[in-house]
Amino acid sequence: MRPYPFTAVVGMADLRLALVLSAVAPAVGGVLVRGEKGTAKSTMVRALAGLLPDVTVVRDCRFSCDPAEPDAECPDGPHPDGATGRTRPARLVELPIGAAEDRVVGSLDLERALRDGVTDFQPGLLAAAHRGLLYVDEVNLLPDHLVDTLLDAAAMGRVTVEREGVSVTHRSRFVLIGTMNPEEGELRPQLLDRFGLTVDVAASREPAERAEVVRRRLAYEADPDGFAARYTGSEAALADEIAAARALLPSVELTDDVLVRVAEVCAAFEVDGMRADIVTARTAAAHAAWCGRTHVTTEDIRVASRLALPHRRRRNPFDAPGLDEDTLDDALGDGPEPDPDPDPDPPGGGQDDSGPGEPGSDTGNSGDADAGDAGDSGGAAGPPPPDDGEAGGGGEQRIGSGSPYRSKLFTVDGTGTGAHGRRSRATTDDGRVVGVWPGRQRPRGARPHLVATVAAAAPHQQAREHTGPGPALRAQDLRWARCEGKEGNLVLFCVDASGSMGARSRMREVKSAVLSLLLDAYQRRDKVGLVTFRDRGARPAELVLPPTASVEAAAARLEDVPTGGRTPLAEGLLRSAEVLRVEALRDPRRRPLLVVVTDGRATSGPDAVARSQQAAALLAESGVASVVVDCESGRMRLGLAARLADHLGAEHVPLGDVRADALAGEVRQRTERTERTERTERYRRAS
Numbered sequence: 221m222r223p224y225p226f227t228a229v230v231g232m233a234d235l236r237l238a239l240v241l242s243a244v245a246p247a248v249g250g251v252l253v254r255g256e257k258g259t260a261k262s263t264m265v266r267a268l269a270g271l272l273p274d275v276t277v278v279r280d281c282r283f284s285c286d287p288a289e290p291d292a293e294c295p296d297g298p299h300p301d302g303a304t305g306r307t308r309p310a311r312l313v314e315l316p317i318g319a320a321e322d323r324v325v326g327s328l329d330l331e332r333a334l335r336d337g338v339t340d341f342q343p344g345l346l347a348a349a350h351r352g353l354l355y356v357d358e359v360n361l362l363p364d365h366l367v368d369t370l371l372d373a374a375a376m377g378r379v380t381v382e383r384e385g386v387s388v389t390h391r392s393r394f395v396l397i398g399t400m401n402p403e404e405g406e407l408r409p410q411l412l413d414r415f416g417l418t419v420d421v422a423a424s425r426e427p428a429e430r431a432e433v434v435r436r437r438l439a440y441e442a443d444p445d446g447f448a449a450r451y452t453g454s455e456a457a458l459a460d461e462i463a464a465a466r467a468l469l470p471s472v473e474l475t476d477d478v479l480v481r482v483a484e485v486c487a488a489f490e491v492d493g494m495r496a497d498i499v500t501a502r503t504a505a506a507h508a509a510w511c512g513r514t515h516v517t518t519e520d521i522r523v524a525s526r527l528a529l530p531h532r533r534r535r536n537p538f539d540a541p542g543l544d545e546d547t548l549d550d551a552l553g554d555g556p557e558p559d560p561d562p563d564p565d566p567p568g569g570g571q572d573d574s575g576p577g578e579p580g581s582d583t584g585n586s587g588d589a590d591a592g593d594a595g596d597s598g599g600a601a602g603p604p605p606p607d608d609g610e611a612g613g614g615g616e617q618r619i620g621s622g623s624p625y626r627s628k629l630f631t632v633d634g635t636g637t638g639a640h641g642r643r644s645r646a647t648t649d650d651g652r653v654v655g656v657w658p659g660r661q662r663p664r665g666a667r668p669h670l671v672a673t674v675a676a677a678a679p680h681q682q683a684r685e686h687t688g689p690g691p692a693l694r695a696q697d698l699r700w701a702r703c704e705g706k707e708g709n710l711v712l713f714c715v716d717a718s719g720s721m722g723a724r725s726r727m728r729e730v731k732s733a734v735l736s737l738l739l740d741a742y743q744r745r746d747k748v749g750l751v752t753f754r755d756r757g758a759r760p761a762e763l764v765l766p767p768t769a770s771v772e773a774a775a776a777r778l779e780d781v782p783t784g785g786r787t788p789l790a791e792g793l794l795r796s797a798e799v800l801r802v803e804a805l806r807d808p809r810r811r812p813l814l815v816v817v818t819d820g821r822a823t824s825g826p827d828a829v830a831r832s833q834q835a836a837a838l839l840a841e842s843g844v845a846s847v848v849v850d851c852e853s854g855r856m857r858l859g860l861a862a863r864l865a866d867h868l869g870a871e872h873v874p875l876g877d878v879r880a881d882a883l884a885g886e887v888r889q890r891t892e893r894t895e896r897t898e899r900t901e902r903y904r905r906a907s
């Protein structure tokens with residue numbers, strides 16, 4: 221069945237352009253497509269492969285070496301000069317997010333290597349994608365170890381597989397294309413930065429366009445080949461244009477003037493590092509070539525900025541995507557066109573009365589939000605509600621949070637087996653080797669432990685018929701490495717939103733703490749959930765957010781949580797217990813961490829205190845790891861939250877101690893810096 225043609229996709233101009241530009245200039249670095257389900261984004265990506273120029277590869281090379289310049293280290297090599305080539309279409313290789321590491325990087329048959337002294341390497345997906353497209357659908361759900369593999373390959377243009385001293389390496393240069401639904405969780409910043417361009421897509425709201433989408437889809441499904449045949453001409457024409465632009469690209473001149481203007485735009489959007497400048501310049505050049513020009517215009521830079529900058533200027537995952545057009549206009553300025561050009565004028569060149577584009581007008585982010593009622597720096601939606609001064613009664617108010625900060629790390633004790641993440645200790649298929657498993661059966665994800673295997677075989681060498689260069693191995697000698705890494709957890713927040721917490725500045729501080737912990741959970745790849753409790757008759761405790769990987773959703777819900785009323789602590793704890801029970805059925809390997817945010821007071825009904833102690837004991841019995849963030853303030857302290865922590869068997873943390881201390885932060889930063897330097901060094905040596 222023929223795939224849906226690229227030129228048959230209706231609308232989606234930005235995505236079309238981004239994909240075409242990355243086909244014209246693979247060095248742009250690929251495209252990340254963000255959008256809800258059902259927007260034909262995958263269809264379009266898959267159709268792109270058909271438009272790429274064919275590649276010529278060395279015949280019989282499984283690693284797609286170019287006959288003109290074969291890889292000196294190719295496992296199928298060395299290839300002789302003038303090796304015969306064959307021409308084949310460029311490939312689109314899909315990387316399924318559940319793929320085993322061996323399938324991605326390739327697999328090395330260790331038994332053969334040891335027994336026969338032969339390096340038997342089966343190429344993986346990264347070999348298949350060399351000189352083509354690598355497509356990851358739901359790239360935001362890709363497990364960490366695969367993300368690292370992908371980042372390494374993308375950075376070095378090469379894959380290296382090392383297993384117990386045997387090493388294989390081959391080239392792997394591909395255009396990385398990812399699609400994701402941001403509602404299902406965000407992408408790790410390092411991976412986000414790897415994508416040259418990003419595009420946000422949404423289904424059209426235009427009835428006529430929607431009807432056309434459906435009409436074509438139905439026609440395609442009824443007769444895929446016939447439908448595709450109708451677009452053969454337009455597909456071929458587009459492929460020719462891409463090939464022509466590719467041929468023109470080396471002649472496009474990136475003058476100093478253009479580079480300075482690109483730098484000005486990047487500076488205006490406060491992007492980090494030089495990568496943004498490089499990608500923007502390359503994209504502008506690709507756009508010029510696409511338009512059939514060899515000089516770069518303001519419009520090229522504008523188009524490039526829109527595609528290359530949005531994801532680089534995002535400071536934290538809660539910021540809205542997109543690029544502010546006013547800032548872009550200002551940055552591109554009223555300066556003269558680098559070269560006069562008949563292209564359509566940029567919309568709304570430079571108005572003279574557009575005052576609010578002033579940079580720094582709302583950046584009062586001093587990072588110091590604990591001075592009581594500091595200004596609304598978090599950019600919460602809407603004006604703050606009128607302060608009716610009613611703290612303890614039934615009054616309801618909405619109080620936004622202050623700015624988030626870096627929080628202390630809370631972990632679950634013991635060793636889990638959960639999904640890859642960065643919070644608690646876990647048995648994983650990578651990470652540090654901490655022990656050995658015996659047995660013929662390979663434990664889930666484990667890799668062979670060579671030394672232990674040879675040691676197990678050694679005593680039997682005389683008894684076994686010993687031929688061949690390696691030691692005589694039997695299946696029962698096999699030993700597997702037991703590795704330890706980190707897992708993500710389910711962090712369930714159980715937040716007291718009652719009147720006792722209602723002092724305005726206090727609630728803001730509480731929300732800042734929870735927001736900071738949410739931000740931390742995002743970086744550690746946890747799932748999060750939010751239960752709030754306050755006395756409102758029918759629903760004293762509410763599951764405001766069911767467990768999800770979307771920290772943005774959690775942050776948004778947190779902002780909306782109203783406060784007021786009495787304190788049904790027991791109900792809050794019981795609701796949390798129920799949420800955890802259900803989630804344990806759904807995702808049994810993910811260990812929970814319950815974070816109870818309260819001053820410990822329970823004031824709903826005469827037996828409120830006793831009931832909340834029972835609820836706490838119940839949670840403790842179920843073995844849930846928990847933390848009590850103690851929000852009690854004032855001179856007269858009752859220490860109720862500390863007592864609650866006792867009943868829960870929880871760590872007790874005063875609200876002020878949620879913030880990671882400055883010294884620890886500095887040490888961590890320094891470590892990260894060292895790691896980064898080492899990584900860079902590794903790349904440099906490898907390339």
Ligand SMILES: [Zn+2]
Binds near residue numbers: 283290297299
């Ligand atoms: Zn080769």
